[in-house]
Amino acid sequence: MLTEAVRSPALPPRSAAEPKWDGFRALVSVDAGRVLLRSRRGTEMGPAFPEIMAGVGQLPDATALDGVM
Template sequence: MTLPAPVAPMLATAGQPPTAPGWAFEWKWDGVRAVVAVDAGGVVAQSRNLRDITSSYPELRVLPDLVVRPLLLDGELVTLDDQGRPDFGWLQSRMHAARPRPELPKSHPVAFLTGARTGSFTAWGGLNGASQQVQALRWTVT
């Protein structure tokens, strides 16, 4: 499987928050931003610098079983502590392991968080087979 033309993930920018209606803000997850392409044939993950990071996160291998058509997802790879909070220290043990030892994903598993159609973040969110190009859709809060 190959990704379509490289797509950089959307990244936060510093500045004063807007005060006008119609704006929403994304939580800082303390993870690794990634664009993940998935279809029935496999999964490919790219970093914010468009580097292939697929082999670093074997947990992503389950994604092809969850989709009915190809998807390109912009999201965040995170490790969560026992209370569901992001743990960047745990993630650091995963970030530079090109081929992690089998025990590492078991002791420090990652979740892929991606914006769902409602605008909230959910683990493995957005894997509903939507066929629209999401870059053209307006992000709304419901």
């Protein structure tokens, strides 16, 4: 989800928000032993973050995480 500027920080009922921290938005997945680290546009990010790739390899199969690093 992309950030969007608003005039007021007030949220509509039944809505939630979180601060936008500087960093990279990424999706990591483990499927049949294959680890993928991709940007929201699908760009492969694994080679740029070998330490994350090493740690993700310890996650169970069929895991998917979305977050900012």
